[in-house]
Amino acid sequence: MLLRQLDESRARLTITVDDRPLQAFAGETIAACLLSNGVTFTRLTPGGARRAPYCLMGACFECTMTVDGRTNVQTCLRLAEDGMVVERTRTP
Amino acid sequence: MARAIVIGGGIVGISIALGLADAGLEVTVLDGDDADTRASYGNAGLIWVQSKGVDHLPYARLSRWSAALWPGFAGELLEATGIDVEYTRQGGMSFCLDEAEVAARRAMVAKVAAILGEENDVEFVDGSFVRERMPDAGPAVLGASWCPSDGHVNPLLLMGALRQLAQARGATIITNRKATRIGMDGSHLTVYGDGYAMRADRAVVAAGLATGAIAATAGMTVPIRPIRGQVVVTERIAPRMEIATTTTRQARAGSMIFGNSHEDIATPGTTLPVIASHAQRAIAEFPFLASVRVLRSWGGIRVMPRDGMPVYASSKTCPGAYAVACHSGITLTAVHAKVIGAAMAAGKLPADVSTLTDERFDAVAAT
Amino acid sequence: MSLRHFNLAIVGAGPAGMAAAVEARRHNLSVAVLDDQPAAGGQILRGITTSGRPDYEKWGGPLAEAFESCGAEHIRGAAVWGREDSLLLYSRQGRTESIEADGVILATGSMERPCVVPGNTLPGVVTVGALQSLLKGSGCVPAGDFVLAGNGPLLLLCAVQLADAGAKASAIVQTTPGSRFRSSLWKAPGLLFDPALLVKGLGLMARIRRHGIAVYGEAGNIRIEGADRVSTIRFESKGRKAELLVEMVALHDGVVPNDNLAISFGAQARWNENLACYQLLMDSDTKVAALENVWAAGDMVAIYGGYQASITGRLAALDACLDLGFLSPAYYRSIREPLASKRRRLLVARHFVDAYYAPTLLPATAADDALLCRCEEVSVGAIRDRIAQGVDGTRAIKAATRCGMGPCQGRQCTVSLASMLGHDRPRSSFARPSLRFPARPITVAELAQSHQGISHTGSDS
Structure with a gap:
């Protein structure tokens, strides 16, 4: 786990990341939830390198994933919602 | 050693510079600023022959000649610079999405067939042919013109590879040095710019949109x-x-x-x-x-x-000065590097482009 | 489909955008505020409207309250990607929508300067601002050992905020050169006129000591290492080599204007060698040059921080109100002048901060293997090779290397690349690379639906 949630009294919700259910807290972005749950990378570069959320403000596009079937969503800009399905976006 | 100056460091200018250098001239390329409007950085990278010279056989042939030289030229670039310019020649299509487009396309294909005769390589194909060759094509595609000689290249990598090869063959490329005029200093052909004058035995204007104005200073007519x-x-x-x-x-x-x-x-x-x-x-x-x-x-x-076809102009007032303007600099790269540059070095344009000089505009102007 | 029309659209709901909205509403303009975050606040006031978060800035709470009750329409999660005449286009949850606006105020703030350090793309490397965003927005802090490395006031501030929240950094690795304080004071004695700023800075240092966070000063040669994620940070500090085992490294080297949207609208920018970044060309302190009815405010014009941004936001709104015919010139002058003079007083100390915290992790001093373009994986060494071949200029280098052609659309490399140019001419003589539609990635379907379209197809190629 790279991150931990300070206020565990927040409402809990579940999202699915690459078929694995993860626990998130209300008000967290998807990216924060990933980093709090041991998901260490979000995408592969064309060269095959692993990348993870970096700027957390929408400027680096490292955190893009497929969310509810929509590809290339910036997960640092979207709040986690109960039942969300998140997958790694494949790049060549 | 005879000296050549090429005005313009884009794809056309460097291709010609390469030909001049290969012919043994000491070549200097005067290029503009990185931020100038440059077709070399703003083009689709097509090596495209099917629609070229529909009305004029020499242009149709020149384009196909260059396309035929391309495989060898791409190999030469790779060997000399290590840069793979992503040349590919799997054919090209022009899609039709409605009956009007089908009619227009069929008419074009008929014209090409008529002008090229036995050399013709273009045909009209129906939607099922298209989808067989290109499974991604949608059901809206009714048909296409198809030419197996068409291909494409990465124009950005081509620009870098051409520069490197020209430099390796001895050409000097000076950026941010605009030339404005060609003239005679006594009996010497001279290129003038802001605060400089350079003598040369050959001067070639290949300055894209600026070609017309610079060429005019040496009496050449290149309407763009x-x-x-x-x-x-x-x-x-x-x-x-x-x-x-x-x-x-x-x-x-x-x-x-x-x-x-x-x-x-x-x-x-x-x-x-x-x-x-x-x-x-x-x-x-x-x-x-x-x-x-x-x-x-x-x-x-x-x-x-102005008439859509390349212009290869030679100056009468400034012997040794030439100008080149064309819309299809990528397609013609190989023939420029392998044929036209050498011909300019020798001082005589090949007969293949005798109908593509600037005299055709003089004739129009005279009538 | 009838388009919704507003007198004024404001892009960005940070301090500048919120203040601009409040001011414009005061003068009865209809206002839409578009922001890509789920809530108002921008970066510095992130999460300000969420209940239960601590107040990091005294002025932030009242501003946010005024914004929420001002009657502006706040369109959340909206990534603005283009403007065509009065049409403003934005992508929201994968769909493109548009509004009509007579005028636009751009308040897109700043972003952290890319830190060109070997290993900067490993999972576990984030920016210091990212840690601050995670704390303020999501209520998350690093779970394991982490280091803050680099240069700038945010480094110390964030270390204190995290420690106060219970996440103490293993160390702060400060790359600010030791000789800088004296030389900066000499260059910009403004600090002496702003004792409050000096006290604030000293106060932060004292709190870092009280938290017991190790500080490595005058650091350089930073390398971040790890197989699939960060495991180690190596560096030199005051001539001695050091290495720390950590799970996260947060980098920071100051901030630069977030100008992509403005540039895509057609604004011009010029390289500022002192600040080592581009600056928008302006007709006045708020009017963007070369664009009709577009104003700009806050850090995207000049980096002066959140409070200043709230003042320039109001100034931009007033200027927009005047030009759009909502204020009489006399009344406009009577309210603008006091506000403008307040701003001038606050600028004095900034020059010291700029000089003292001038960037330290630029590619010029980076090892060849540091990545300059994250998206296309272009190293500093690859760019150096091109420059050595005489390729000078962003377009020529981009063409040769793909630097800047990836999904971040140049946000993470444009400034770094520009700082390497100009081996035989001033960097300021190179144009900033232009940007066109779309300023944010959108799908082809969104583009197709964004406008009815005019076909200009003609002959073949």
């Missing part, structure tokens, strides 16, 4: 009509398309490049109505594109000679 084309570029996706169409191709890196527009506008840039219509057509032609992400768009300016 700037035509903007807007293009949309997507993210990189897995390779799935080797055949290019007049609207769409996939670069080796995976980006899809689409859109083909013609506007009488000389300033780069894009407008929403045009790129939105590009996107609409792109989805009709290749439905899978709908979910692919667009990263950028750009508007490049074609250096279109």
Whole structure:
């Protein structure tokens, strides 16, 4: 786990990341939830390198994933919602 | 050693410079600023012959000659510079989405067949042929013109490779040094710019949109009509398309490049109505594109000679001075580097381009 | 489809955008505020409207309250990607929508300067601002050992905020050169006129000591290492080599204007060698040059921080109100002048901060293997090779290397690349690379639906 949630009294919700259910807290972005749950990378570069959320403000596009079937969503800009399905976006 | 100056460091200028250097001349290329309007950075990278010279056999033949020289030239670039310019020749199509487009396309194909006779390599094919060759093509595609001689290249890598090769063959490229005029200093051919004058035995104007004005100072007539084309570029996706169409191709890196527009506008840039219509057509032609992400768009300016055909001008007032302008600098790269540059070094343009000199404009002006 | 029309659209709901909205509403303009975050606040006031978060800035709470009750329409999660005449286009949850606006105020703030350090793309490397965003927005802090490395006031501030929240950094690795304080004071004695700023800075240092966070000063040669994620940071500090085992490294080297949207609208920018970044060309302190009815405010014009941004936001709104015919010139002058003079007083100390915290992790001093373009994986060494071949200029380098052609659309490399140019001419003589539609990635389908379209197809190629 790279991150931990300070206020565990927040409402809990579940999202699915690459078929694995993860626990998130209300008000967290998807990216924060990933980093709090041991998901260490979000995408592969064309060269095959692993990348993870970096700027957390929408400027680096490292955190893009497929969310509810929509590809290339910036997960640092979207709040986690109960039942969300998140997958790694494949790049060549 | 005889000295040549090429005015313009784009694809056309460097291709000619390469030919001049290979012919043994000491070549200096005077280039403009990185930020200048440059068709070399704003083009689709097509090596395209099917629609060239529909009305004029020498142009049709010149284009096909260059396309035939391309495989060897791409190999030479790779060997000498290590840069793979992503040359590919799997054929090209121009799609028709309605009956009017089918009729126009059939008429074009008939014209090409008539002018080329036994050399003809273009045919009209129906939608099922298209989808067999290009499984990504959508049901809206009714048919296409098809030419196996067409191909494409990465123009950005080509620019870098040409520069490197020209430098390796002894040419000097000076950036940010604009030339404004060619004249005679006594009996010496001279190129003038802001605060300098350089003597030379050969001077070639290949300055894109600025060619007409500079060529005029040496008495050459090179009328150019700037035509903007807007293009949309997507993210990189897995390779799935080797055949290019007049609207769409996939670069080796995976980006899809689409859109083909013609506007009488000389300033780069894009407008929403045009790129939105590009996107609409792109989805009709290749439905899978709908979910692919667009990263950028750009508007490049074609250096279109007034009658659409290349101009190879030689100066009567300044012997040794030439000018080249063409809209299809990528297609003609190989013939410029392998044939035209050497001919200019020797001081005589080949008979193949005898109808493509600037005299055709003088004739029009006289009537 | 009838388009919704507003007198004024404001892009960005940070301090500048919120203040601009409040001011414009005061003068009865209809206002839409578009922001890509799920809530108002921008970066510095992130999460300000969420209940239960601590107040990091005294002025932030009242501003946010005024914004929420001002009657502006706040369109959340909206990534603005283009403007065509009065049409403003934005992507929201994968769909493109548009509004009509007579005028636009751009308040897109700043972003952290890319830190060109070997290993900067490993999972576990984030920016210091990212840690601050995670704390303020999501209520998350690093779970394991982490280091803050680099240069700038945010480094110390964030270390204190995290420690106060219970996440103490293993160390702060400060790359600010030791000689800088004296030389900066000499260059910009403004600090002496702003004792409050000096006290604030000293106060932060004292709190870092009280938290017991190790500080490595005058650091350089940073390398971040790890197989699939960060495991180690190596560096030199005051001539001695050091290495720390950590799970996260947060980098920071100051901030630069977030100008992509403005440039895509057609604004011009010029390289500022002192600040090592581009600056928008302006007709006045708020009017963007070369664009009709577009104003700009806050850090995207000049980096002066959140409070200043709230003042320039109001100034931009007033200027927009005047030009759009909502204020009489006399009344406009009577309210603008006091506000403008307040701003001038606050600028004095900034020059010291700029000089003292000038960037330290630029590619010029980076090892060849540091990545300059994250998206296309272009190293500093690859760019150096091109420059050595005489390729000078962003377009030529981009063409040769793909630097800047990836999904971040140049946000993470444009400034770094520009700082390497100009081996035989001033960097300021190179144009900033232009940007066109779309300023944010959108799907081809979104582009197709964004406009009815005009076809200009003609002959073949």
